[in-house]
Amino acid sequence: MAELFQLYLPLCEPQRPFMVGHLGQSLDGRIATESGASHYVTGPVDIRHNHRMRALFDAIIVGAGTAVHDDPQLTVRECEGDSPIRVVIDAERRLSADLKLFHDAAAPTLLLCAEDKVNDGDRHGNAEVVGIERDAESLSPHAIKAALGARGLLRLYVEGGGVTVSRFLKAGCLDRLQVTVSPLIIGSGRPAIVLPEVTSLTEGLRPAVRRFDFGDDIMFECRFHG
Template sequence: MRRAVALARRGPARGVNPQVGCVLLRPDGSTAAEGWHRGAGTPHAEVDALSHLAPGDARGLTAVVSLEPCDHVGRTGPCSVALIEAGVARVVHAVGDPGASSGGGAERLRRAGVDVIGGVLADEAEEMARRWLATARTGRPFVTVKWASSLDGRAAAADGSSRWITGPAARRHVHEQRAAHDAILVGTGTVLADDPGLTARHDTGELMAEQPLPVVVGTRAVPADAALRRHPRGLVETGTRDLEAVLDDLGRRGVRSLFVEGGPTVASAFVRRGLVDDYLVYLAPTLLGGPRTALDDLGVDHIHEQRRLRVTDARTLGDDLVVVARDTSRRHA
């Protein structure tokens, strides 16, 4: 199963489909074939693995899959049916598929007489597929809120200037994170104040191959001459401050991961509403003082109401520190 999870990581992290890996084992435990999903419209991991075998050679084998085989017809056929028709005798999967349309493969396999075992290394597979599973369970994108601040928690100097608190390595990492998400969100206040482009760029200024869909939350219109109007992915203007409605709409649009890069007002709104899955915080070894804090009021009136997080990663980027934390109270966290 660890090999299946490792194979799954080879697939694209972005997009509507999950990363899935599959290992086909012979009765003696040796590997007959391997496969993984390479993106929407391509064979799923199980079918990819089966494609490396001659007709009939899969009969009696065990399929070890990081996610329960799907049971629906999309751009490809059901993996459950493919395994049954190939004569696979046993299917071992790590995580059940929570999708309303794609789930149910395990039950179909059992009805066909296939031995099915679930939950093997579920924690490791859940972590690998965490973003996709969150969306499959809620219908909303996985939300990462990012900010950069001084060690004393300030996002800008007293006059509002903030370029640059962090150094080149941290800023480069931000662009990599933009490229790793399906969409990027800011508020209209940020658009009007900073006129951001919200593209993912290399150090040379050249656009990266993957670009996030820009989303603006708020009721004010984006100016006709704004840089966002020239974004290669187009622009989504929500026309509302209702974050739950925004997330529902983005989920319907196929957005699976959202990078929130707005200022303190937008970031705090996501935090207050309990909509954040991951926090990505860049800390610069500098002190600014003053009122420009990275977050506004979160509704924490008593110390017992503080929002406890779990740090999952912390490392240096040049002179800066990047910290990744998650809210473990989230159902899918």
Template sequence: MSTLEIADTTIAGPEDALALAVAQALRGVRGANPLVGAIITAPDGRVLASGYHRGRGTAHAEVEALAGFNGFNESSSTSGFDPADSTLWITLEPCDHTGTTGPCTEAILASGIRTVRYAVADPTGPDGGGAARLRSAGLDVGQVDAEQARRAGAADLNPRWMLARDSGRPFVTAHLAQSLDGRVAAVDGTSQWITGPESRRHAQSVRSRVDAIIVGTGTVLTDDPRLTARDAAGRDLPRQPVPVVQGRRAVPAGAALRGGDSWLHVEDHDPQVVLDRLTAGDNAAGTTVSSAWPHGGTRPGHVLIEGGPTVLSAWMGAGLVDELFLYQAPLILGSGLAGLDLPQHTTLSHALHLTLDAAENGAISRLGDDVLLHYAAP
């Protein structure tokens, strides 16, 4: 919902404001940064502007909303609205640090808005402290009642992102492309292509926003992938994820993924060991990794699991997958290689429970003849 689309909306109270901000937040993509939405209201409750965070490196929700507010005032046939009389509503406490963008607190202070309400506190890590900074500058800043925030959906926006951040690890996305009967390859091993071109383009769009793509040595030896992010025409994008191989078998000297600027081989099958190596920035087993990951920083903030069933099952079984894109093709193979194998799950009570995720394209969307199911871990 754009600023133009919400121009005639009026809120009745904090819960309405947050629900609208949550709807904005869900337009964003998950990854290294949380989903955040913001709206600005007039004293009579009229919504004047909105914004959401579109992904790392882009304007934060507050900054986008403030830009919309300024644009609304400039184009208004009346005298516009005094920022000091307006209220900024945010799903997450504004940041007070400089990363790939500047502190949201500085943008809020410069805007002239004097009243800020947020739903979820962010008290830990480098992103916290924004509310205290604004209060110290004399603004009226408050956290909305927890029950109102819960009913509006704000409390459910980023639990896995917060878990990843507080655990000191990157956010983990996984891909799984399969037939209707859950197969990723036929009996003879053929698998290209189970899904159609639209699904593959979406998969490339996800590749374009991650810092690393993780596969197993089996995938390297069988498919010899480059693991690059490409545009719709098949051209490599300027920013590329770091290929990461997990497993004890050697990576061939002529492997395609060696052709990039950097790559990493972690000679272990344990996903936690892989994460520990990535967050430590360690150079393992004589391989190389760039000193600075894409998007800046010295460690990845977002990784993608693209390995085969063994690798994906290990990450799913370890509870380390935060987000799953399941590309469901209209094919029935009858037999072949299953997409997941979790032998330790021997009864229904052992099942992994995922939840449909409304972020980005929505929980269920059509990609050509395929269906994309977007899941979040609980």
């Protein structure tokens, strides 16, 4: 019980904008096979943790890659609590509206895409479509955070995949990054965090971390702000 308080209480406190990213990776830093199979890289404790995190946050964010490969529900099922608003980032609107989260009624859903891909009163299945300004790479992570904040969605949980979490990390948007490492070696597959190349290890990020035993896995929580 004490461990639950230790892990979750600090995450319950901030009522200001607060963004946490999470990835479950193998020892060799992969979150899925090359073909996109990721069920399951980490064990049951990490899966339950994801559901608890969903219940504590206003919105859960995933990238288009995760939506298309997993067709996830992104609801709270493994613990008590309300399901958060579901947010899918799909800049070019390539995703089919047939995906579960666009037509089930399990929780309100937003599709974030480039402003030039939105038409008036537009919906994607049941999801509301929100236009976001582009930056040099794709959609601006800061503009995504601001657009969600303007809707009262201040506490944001980014559940993957690697591309999406990496973009928020690179932009300096993440207050915390949780990486659960499983004793599994895949040897190929989709990477967890990818950032621009550095030439010296002194340029790598060395945040303060908290460590938690998640059964056979270990979760590292990196603190970037606050």
